[in-house]
Amino acid sequence: MFDFSIITQWFDALLRETLGLGDFLSILIECVLVGVFVLTAYSVIAMILIFMERKVCAYFQCRLGPMRVGYWGLMQVLADVLKMLIKEIFFVDKADKLLYAVAPLLVIFGSVGAFTFLPWNNGATILDFNVGVFLLTAISSIGVVGIFLAGWGSNNKYSVVSAMRGAVQMISYEMSLCLCLITAVILTGTMQMSGIVEAQTGPFKWLIFQGHIPALIAFLVFLVAGNAEANRGPFDMAEAESELTAGHHTEYSGMGFGFFYLAEFLNLFIIAGIAATVFLGGWAPVNVGIEPFDAVMDYIPGIVWFLGKAFALVWLLMWIKWTFPRLRIDQILKLEWKYLMPLALINLVLMTVVVALGWYL
Numbered sequence: 001m002f003d004f005s006i007i008t009q010w011f012d013a014l015l016r017e018t019l020g021l022g023d024f025l026s027i028l029i030e031c032v033l034v035g036v037f038v039l040t041a042y043s044v045i046a047m048i049l050i051f052m053e054r055k056v057c058a059y060f061q062c063r064l065g066p067m068r069v070g071y072w073g074l075m076q077v078l079a080d081v082l083k084m085l086i087k088e089i090f091f092v093d094k095a096d097k098l099l100y101a102v103a104p105l106l107v108i109f110g111s112v113g114a115f116t117f118l119p120w121n122n123g124a125t126i127l128d129f130n131v132g133v134f135l136l137t138a139i140s141s142i143g144v145v146g147i148f149l150a151g152w153g154s155n156n157k158y159s160v161v162s163a164m165r166g167a168v169q170m171i172s173y174e175m176s177l178c179l180c181l182i183t184a185v186i187l188t189g190t191m192q193m194s195g196i197v198e199a200q201t202g203p204f205k206w207l208i209f210q211g212h213i214p215a216l217i218a219f220l221v222f223l224v225a226g227n228a229e230a231n232r233g234p235f236d237m238a239e240a241e242s243e244l245t246a247g248h249h250t251e252y253s254g255m256g257f258g259f260f261y262l263a264e265f266l267n268l269f270i271i272a273g274i275a276a277t278v279f280l281g282g283w284a285p286v287n288v289g290i291e292p293f294d295a296v297m298d299y300i301p302g303i304v305w306f307l308g309k310a311f312a313l314v315w316l317l318m319w320i321k322w323t324f325p326r327l328r329i330d331q332i333l334k335l336e337w338k339y340l341m342p343l344a345l346i347n348l349v350l351m352t353v354v355v356a357l358g359w360y361l
Contacts, residue, residue, distance in 0.1 A: 002301060005123030034126060038116055042266060047077045049265040052311075053318060060322040084261075087254035092155055095251070099153030104252065104259035106146030111263040111270070113139035118273045119193045121283050121302035133181050133191040137174070140270070143263065144170045147238070150260070151248040162247035165329055166238035169228060172336045176225035179344035183218040183351045184278045187211045187360060197282035203289035206281040210361045214351040219279040221344050223317070226271035228332065231264060233321035237329045269314060276309035 015026040051066070051074070058065030066073030091097055117136045119125040129135055144167055151163020184207055185191050188199040200206050207215045228235035239247035249260040276282060283302030287294045327335070354360055 002121070003123040004121045004302075008123065038112065038126065042112055042115055042262075045269055046262045046265050047081065049269060049314065050080070051077045052314070053265070056315065056318045057322050060319070084255060084258045089254040089256055092251045095155040096153040099149045100251075103146045103150035103153060104249075104256050106149065107143045107263045108146075108259045110140055110142030110144075110146065111266050113142065114270050115266060117193055118270065118306075119197055119277055119282050120306055122194075122197075124303070125194050128192060128194050130190075130192050130195075132193040133185060133196075136193075136274070137178055137181065141174065143267070147248050150252070154248070154251040156251050158245055159248050159250050162238045162250075166231060166248055169231070169235065169238060169329075169332055172333060173225045173228040173340075176221055176336060176340045176344045177229060179341070179348055180218040180222040180225065181274075181278065183211075183214060183344075183348050186348070186351050186355055187215065193277060193282075196278055197284055200281040201284045201287075203287045203294070204361065205287070206284070207279045211351060211354065212361065214347050214354055215279065217343065217347045218351070219275065221340055221347070222275055222279070223271075223313070225336070225340060226275065227317050227320065228336070230267040230271055232268055232317060234324040234326050235332055236321075236326060237332055268317060269310060272313035272317065273306070273310045275313055276306060280309045280313075282306055282309075 012026065012030065015021045015029060016023075021029070054073075054076075055065045057063075066076035069076040069079050091100060114136055116126045117132055117139075119128070127135070147166045147170070148163045151159040151161075151166070154160075184196065187207060187210060188196045190196060190199065200210070204210075208219055209215075211218075231238050239249075249257050252260065283306045285294075285297035285300055285302075285305050287297060
């Protein structure tokens with residue numbers, strides 16, 4: 001499989017040896033280019049997800065979705081982005097100006113930070129620390145603070161109620177998310193994202209195959225908890241339009257609202273990307289131990305495997321959203337504290353026993 005580090009090492013050598021730039025300028029140029037790539041990929045994937053959401057929603061409701069702007073409605077998202085960019089940003093009277101302004105930035109920082117941990121291809125992981133799983137969960141938690149500050153700083157009782165709901169929901173479901181990730185770490189023996197993928201490279205080496213029953217349970221719990229963590233239906237109680245108008249971002253306009261909107265969709269992709277990385281092998285291809293078949297699968301670039309798995313899970317989570325009715329807040333919390341977290345704890349012990357006794361594949 002192609003190793004993207006060949007390109008990065010060539011470019012680094014081009015800056016340092018061919019152009020004769022020092023360490024500071026070389027690192028500065030590389031960081032700027034990586035930052036541009038991250039923000040560009042973040043924006044493009046957000047637009048793809050928005051268009052995909054509309055089409056998937058229309059499919060399940062026997063409609064066509066956007067069709068008028070561009071062929072098959074492909075330009076509708078660009079038109080919406082342009083409209084969002086030119087809308088006026090205003091501050092609410094008697095709102096806490098500092099908290100009101102900082103909240104959307106915290107939400108987008110947490111989302112972009114978690115996005116940078118996704119391993120796109122072999123040798124193409126932007127942030128690949130040896131404690132990557134720990135840092136990923138820590139950085140993604142910044143968004144909780146942003147949501148709470150948005151509701152509190154808006155001087156709107158509906159936004160405050162939504163912020164309370166959102167904070168307690170996200171903090172609660174982070175428990176199950178982390179337990180599922182720890183379950184995967186126990187089996188692979190590493191918290192490094194690239195190491196987790198490398199441990200799943202080979203015939204039937206994906207975690208759901210290696211760890212069989214405990215890994216399957218962790219995978220399913222992770223999807224449910226991740227859906228709730230991203231405030232997606234049927235867990236979108238924090239943004240219940242029927243009673244809270246739009247939730248914590250009710251009083252935001254223009255790109256203030258746009259940041260919340262972007263973060264919600266990208267958090268969906270981040271959850272799907274982490275699930276694909278940890279449980280479905282990430283960039284690792286489908287290998288079954290038959291050499292000709294495996295050789296053909298290895299020719300497919302790793303980024304294609306990663307994006308294919310991630311978007312397949314995105315489609316599954318969208319399917320769930322547009323199938324099940326919205327839950328009440330007490331039902332959401334009962335599901336986590338009475339069922340998911342105890343199940344995740346028991347499953348963690350089960351995985352520990354499986355690894356200790358060598359019962360994995």
